[in-house]
Amino acid sequence: MLTIKDIAKLANVSVSTVSRVLNERPDVSEESRRRVRAVIEAHHYVPNNTARDLVRINSDAVGLIVRGVQNPFFTDIIAAIERALYAAGYTMVVRQIGFSDDEVAIGAVMQREKRLRGIIFLGGRSNYTPEEVAQLSVPFVLCSYTNAFGTLDKAAYSSVSIDDERAARDAVDELIRSGHRRIAALVAEKDDGAISELRYRGYCRALQEHAIALDDALVISTGDSFTIKDAYRAMAEHLARNDDFTALFAIADEMAIGAMRALREHGRDIPADCSVIAIDGIAVSEYIHPMLTTLCQPGEELGARSAELLLANIEGCGAHAQLTLPTRLRRGASIQAI
Amino acid sequence: MLTIKDIAKLANVSVSTVSRVLNERPDVSEESRRRVRAVIEAHHYVPNNTARDLVRINSDAVGLIVRGVQNPFFTDIIAAIERALYAAGYTMVVRQIGFSDDEVAIGAVMQREKRLRGIIFLGGRSNYTPEEVAQLSVPFVLCSYTNAFGTLDKAAYSSVSIDDERAARDAVDELIRSGHRRIAALVAEKDDGAISELRYRGYCRALQEHAIALDDALVISTGDSFTIKDAYRAMAEHLARNDDFTALFAIADEMAIGAMRALREHGRDIPADCSVIAIDGIAVSEYIHPMLTTLCQPGEELGARSAELLLANIEGCGAHAQLTLPTRLRRGASIQAI
Numbered sequence: 274m275l276t277i278k279d280i281a282k283l284a285n286v287s288v289s290t291v292s293r294v295l296n297e298r299p300d301v302s303e304e305s306r307r308r309v310r311a312v313i314e315a316h317h318y319v320p321n322n323t324a325r326d327l328v329r330i331n332s333d334a335v336g337l338i339v340r341g342v343q344n345p346f347f348t349d350i351i352a353a354i355e356r357a358l359y360a361a362g363y364t365m366v367v368r369q370i371g372f373s374d375d376e377v378a379i380g381a382v383m384q385r386e387k388r389l390r391g392i393i394f395l396g397g398r399s400n401y402t403p404e405e406v407a408q409l410s411v412p413f414v415l416c417s418y419t420n421a422f423g424t425l426d427k428a429a430y431s432s433v434s435i436d437d438e439r440a441a442r443d444a445v446d447e448l449i450r451s452g453h454r455r456i457a458a459l460v461a462e463k464d465d466g467a468i469s470e471l472r473y474r475g476y477c478r479a480l481q482e483h484a485i486a487l488d489d490a491l492v493i494s495t496g497d498s499f500t501i502k503d504a505y506r507a508m509a510e511h512l513a514r515n516d517d518f519t520a521l522f523a524i525a526d527e528m529a530i531g532a533m534r535a536l537r538e539h540g541r542d543i544p545a546d547c548s549v550i551a552i553d554g555i556a557v558s559e560y561i562h563p564m565l566t567t568l569c570q571p572g573e574e575l576g577a578r579s580a581e582l583l584l585a586n587i588e589g590c591g592a593h594a595q596l597t598l599p600t601r602l603r604r605g606a607s608i609q610a611i
Numbered sequence: 612m613l614t615i616k617d618i619a620k621l622a623n624v625s626v627s628t629v630s631r632v633l634n635e636r637p638d639v640s641e642e643s644r645r646r647v648r649a650v651i652e653a654h655h656y657v658p659n660n661t662a663r664d665l666v667r668i669n670s671d672a673v674g675l676i677v678r679g680v681q682n683p684f685f686t687d688i689i690a691a692i693e694r695a696l697y698a699a700g701y702t703m704v705v706r707q708i709g710f711s712d713d714e715v716a717i718g719a720v721m722q723r724e725k726r727l728r729g730i731i732f733l734g735g736r737s738n739y740t741p742e743e744v745a746q747l748s749v750p751f752v753l754c755s756y757t758n759a760f761g762t763l764d765k766a767a768y769s770s771v772s773i774d775d776e777r778a779a780r781d782a783v784d785e786l787i788r789s790g791h792r793r794i795a796a797l798v799a800e801k802d803d804g805a806i807s808e809l810r811y812r813g814y815c816r817a818l819q820e821h822a823i824a825l826d827d828a829l830v831i832s833t834g835d836s837f838t839i840k841d842a843y844r845a846m847a848e849h850l851a852r853n854d855d856f857t858a859l860f861a862i863a864d865e866m867a868i869g870a871m872r873a874l875r876e877h878g879r880d881i882p883a884d885c886s887v888i889a890i891d892g893i894a895v896s897e898y899i900h901p902m903l904t905t906l907c908q909p910g911e912e913l914g915a916r917s918a919e920l921l922l923a924n925i926e927g928c929g930a931h932a933q934l935t936l937p938t939r940l941r942r943g944a945s946i947q948a949i
Contacts, residue, residue: 352680368697369694557839
């Protein structure tokens, strides 16, 4: 079979000209392009060795499927993933999906259409089954969540996340340590089979461990949204009916920030009339007034470790692992002891 | 030359099996795979007609080169761009670069390596020359900025942005209407040949139109950063030396939020002791306390129109255009009349 050097000789052009023609570069004269193509067609030239290698062209693509695009917590993670993939010679192809879309089904289509080498799911359900992920024929990593409610074999998938239930328990503990017992929770859905459910469980566990009865009237749900706007709306509606609590645990910083505006508009000062704690540690939460007390996730590390795990799997030199990274309590000024 | 149907016949398998082998799908028996490959190699089969078509595989990629990744203002824009590209059957390949990286040089490399069909630059310098953009052999669109300081022919490039100078003038006008005359400006660099310089010009113009002398001591620069953290630091350092102003114009919402923390820590209430206005209209700015008064950019529309312009150019049915979209003054509670 011909090599690129043979073609150059036969077409009487340089090797780099052949390469430019194959790569459809514009900086080639029409005459050279014509000669190279004539040789290629006459000899049925196939770059590399077989058609099989050829279809590998451009297969440096890794898919990033982001569920919940508006989430500012994802900004640092995405930046870290892209840096790691780029450094390793891969390309990041991004697809954003809505809260109700099925990330696995979308990944299964995308892996074929985009010839992906691997997939990172950023945000998603925590209840996959082996049958479900069997649709995926390339390595994948769950980033910022794990298969807590699912039935995947631990030897068969990779994830990088915090311990969401524990982080929520730690957050509510901090409120209880400050004397609070009437503690409201702002969640997305209590039973979403994902982050919201895990963090709601942590809230329940903290109350239970301190012998505080769970009061359903203090659990505020946005439906299935984590946005600042929906958190604001849900909190405003709740306050119109029930404001009998001294503290609020919000499952995400943005939701806390939305809720804080609703609390202020309801006439409650933070922290004097209501203490607030959350989880995430997004940049802006350190600058608002009052500074939010929150359990910070290591965003950059979540992204970097996810990319590492995926690349090791793509290159066939890594076993599956479920990494749990620690959170850090950052005390702001949104809690007051009572 | 063989068609995929010929191969199926020769290998005694179905057409879809040939397709699966060519696409390296796992759901093919080893025996079928072996037979298909044998036919392919024996006949030097080249999918489609020529190697030239083959290297076009995956060329549905559009590059998004993002300068200033941490910018939360970009979130809505990126979401809108991805939605529009996806709807049109294209794939978004993302590359994030630093403030000091040269986006055009990076685009020139990326267009070849990733076989891009087009490029959207999100954030960048506003001073390109024709020689510079000659490196780009695919259509491109400047998103959220335009070639205000450059020498590009208007018939030769596309952009979608607001009128930055005018938005800044409108913002400072709003402060002046409220009685302020000692107005500080928080910028990145006064002469960055980009957004910061344009908005600084708008500040100067508003002062001039109201016969207020420009006082260099009231111009605060972060260096070349738009981050909340650097804005906070620059403001804190400035306040230690000079706090003789009654209002602040920050060129971006995040920078305003960083500066507001520095002002509070310096003992100044907002708006009682210092009024604040900015430009952008990021989601969180509507929920912080006090709600930020700002000139809102139409983020989603900036993204959607950029994608539209690019796709029209890729598909050869669009002329170049420089679109200027309007901003909207959102009055919050961060300005007090004096």
